[in-house]
Amino acid sequence: MNEISTHKEMLKDSGLKNTKHRNSILSIFEKNAQPLTAEQIYAELANQNTSINLSTIYRILKTLTEKGLVIKTTIKGDSKALFELNNNEHRHHLVCIECKEITMVDECPFEEYEKKLKEKMGFTILDHKLEIYGVCNHCQEKADEKNKTGIDQPSKG
Ligand SMILES: [Zn+2]
Ligand SMILES: [Zn+2]
Missing domain, CATH: 1.10.10.10 (Winged helix-like DNA-binding domain superfamily/Winged helix DNA-binding domain)
Structure with missing residues (x-):
């Protein structure tokens, strides 16, 4: 196309x-x-x-x-x-707090929850946003490496 x-x-x-x-x-x-x-x-x-x-x-x-x-x-x-x-496409973001990389995830855990909210609160949900913060695979490996070598890196700022 x-x-x-x-x-x-x-x-x-x-x-x-x-x-x-x-x-x-x-x-x-x-x-x-x-x-x-x-x-x-x-x-x-x-x-x-x-x-x-x-x-x-x-x-x-x-x-x-x-x-x-x-x-x-x-x-x-x-x-x-x-x-x-x-x-x-309904997606959520995984945000790495170390390298700031953003990974998209297709799965949404909220479908059932939205239905429940509608039943309970009478609130019709049109959309939602969710950002999940953490440390990505790559940054975790880097941290592990550092721990293994036992070098104490002075932390910046
Ligand atoms: Zn990272
Ligand atoms: Zn969702």
Whole structure:
């Protein structure tokens, strides 16, 4: 499938005008599995020699988020919001507090819980977000290595 025409469809379906910048941003999301900050998108666009202001990126991201094309995630302890394409797949994030890597998980533990809440509280749940914080496999291995060698690394800051 042609990438650009998909973006055009997405924009059209949301009643948005199809602009070069919107298309560029959407294609960057498609190429990256990880959620991105506005600054990362800015850097990627600069690599492609696309001239765009950071403030323009923020404005486009806001519009795309409002239209549901993009999902905005805020990670605890990090002031920068992350953006990713909304594939209408319900997913959760595993956030490593060491390397800040974000891993997507498809499984959702809340389906039954939502049903129960609806029965109990009469509350119709439309969506939920969940970020799980911890230490990834890779960082755990690194920590284990350090412990094994017994070298006391001075901690920074
Ligand atoms: Zn990690
Ligand atoms: Zn869920």
